[in-house]
Amino acid sequence: MSVTNPVPVSLALESGTRVVDASGADLDSPTPWAPAKFSGAEIAATVERLAAAPAPADGRRVAYLVHPESVAHSFAPGIDVSIEVLLPGELTNPIRRNASLVEISIEGSGTVVVDDTTVKLAERDVCNLPSMKSHRFVNDGTERWVRLAYSNAPLLAFLGTSYHERVADDWVPTPSVDGPIDMDEPAEIQRGTAPDVEVSPSGARLRGYEFLVDIEPVRNRALHWPYAVISDQMSREAKDRKRTIMALYNPATERKQGATGSFFVTLSQIPPGHRPRREGPGHRHSSVAINYHFEGAGYSIVDGVRIDWAPGDLLLSAPSWREHSHYPSEAGMSVYTVQDHPLHIGMESLIWQEDLKGPILALGQEAGQTGYVAPRNWDDE
Numbered sequence: 001m002s003v004t005n006p007v008p009v010s011l012a013l014e015s016g017t018r019v020v021d022a023s024g025a026d027l028d029s030p031t032p033w034a035p036a037k038f039s040g041a042e043i044a045a046t047v048e049r050l051a052a053a054p055a056p057a058d059g060r061r062v063a064y065l066v067h068p069e070s071v072a073h074s075f076a077p078g079i080d081v082s083i084e085v086l087l088p089g090e091l092t093n094p095i096r097r098n099a100s101l102v103e104i105s106i107e108g109s110g111t112v113v114v115d116d117t118t119v120k121l122a123e124r125d126v127c128n129l130p131s132m133k134s135h136r137f138v139n140d141g142t143e144r145w146v147r148l149a150y151s152n153a154p155l156l157a158f159l160g161t162s163y164h165e166r167v168a169d170d171w172v173p174t175p176s177v178d179g180p181i182d183m184d185e186p187a188e189i190q191r192g193t194a195p196d197v198e199v200s201p202s203g204a205r206l207r208g209y210e211f212l213v214d215i216e217p218v219r220n221r222a223l224h225w226p227y228a229v230i231s232d233q234m235s236r237e238a239k240d241r242k243r244t245i246m247a248l249y250n251p252a253t254e255r256k257q258g259a260t261g262s263f264f265v266t267l268s269q270i271p272p273g274h275r276p277r278r279e280g281p282g283h284r285h286s287s288v289a290i291n292y293h294f295e296g297a298g299y300s301i302v303d304g305v306r307i308d309w310a311p312g313d314l315l316l317s318a319p320s321w322r323e324h325s326h327y328p329s330e331a332g333m334s335v336y337t338v339q340d341h342p343l344h345i346g347m348e349s350l351i352w353q354e355d356l357k358g359p360i361l362a363l364g365q366e367a368g369q370t371g372y373v374a375p376r377n378w379d380d381e
Helices: 040-052 153-158 227-232 251-256 341-347
Strands: 009-012 018-021 036-038 061-064 080-086 095-097 101-107 110-114 117-121 126-129 135-138 145-151 164-166 196-198 205-207 245-247 264-270 289-302 305-309 314-318 324-339 351-353
Touching: 040 061, 040 080, 080 135, 095 135, 101 289, 110 126, 117 126, 227 264, 251 341, 305 314, 314 324
Parallel strands: none
Antiparallel strands: 009 018, 036 314, 061 080, 080 145, 095 164, 101 126, 101 145, 110 117, 110 135, 196 205, 245 264, 264 324, 289 305, 289 314, 289 324
16 A cells, blocks of 8 residues: 655664655655845845944944844845945955855945956946955945845855955955966876767766866956946836846856856836736746835735835845736836846756746746747736
């Protein structure tokens, strides 16, 4: 007689390890967090508190915005969002991290120094910080500088591999490379002589270990997306037929379509005066989306729950695999969305369901949402 969906049995071993017998048990299903919102007023109060505090030894006034279901300091599973404040004349100590970082300037301006590159961030500008590049922040303006910083450090911490180090002021960055690193090894085992052999008709290959330790580098620099420039590329008047959503693309991410290897960033810009979209079914995806609203107003519906938003609000608007849809009012909206879409492409775990009665697509592995043409002209519906 068969047993339906048995409970896995855990057996402790003398070594301290365990064996879990899960024969016949169900595989894991999505366990998304609930949507969550930090209001603009709460963020503003946090900024005031940080600005009033003495500068720490490393120069970083920072506060994490933490989801109620988090056991660490993340705002979404694997993602943290922090508020960082620098007063005029202040700067942070230079550090390196193996995290993937996106910075959005939300008040004031300043300079990001990344290795030997400088990026001047004005309000609403965006930049990326590549992994293991020395970086520091300098407020060389006359007003305080406030940023939202997004990173995948909670995911790295879960993996036990989150790393950072202080960088000396006389740090000399590693020269940028455009091809394989020249390893200090005898000529006979240089990568150029490493075997690379097809071993089956299906295309499987056997490669020398050199390929694992001398991976082709892709040049990844700190990039700057000035708001004044990207906003001008998009819809600015009702019914002007220009794009209402576009991605801030870093060519180093290649097919992952990201601003970093972990995150894409999109700007959605719907000007005032459009006819509000009527409510209807939403869509869902395995990547999570975090929206920072800085103009306009409206609401989102996440698994049947309405969440209103206004300028300054930060919203976990699309927890993994929850149905969601967004409804800007006649005031329109301007919003930056940070989503761990590229990470899922790299892990081959990105699933997407645009029509909840339709197929579940493995984006990056098969044809995706083909036939999509922007902008979505809701006035035409």
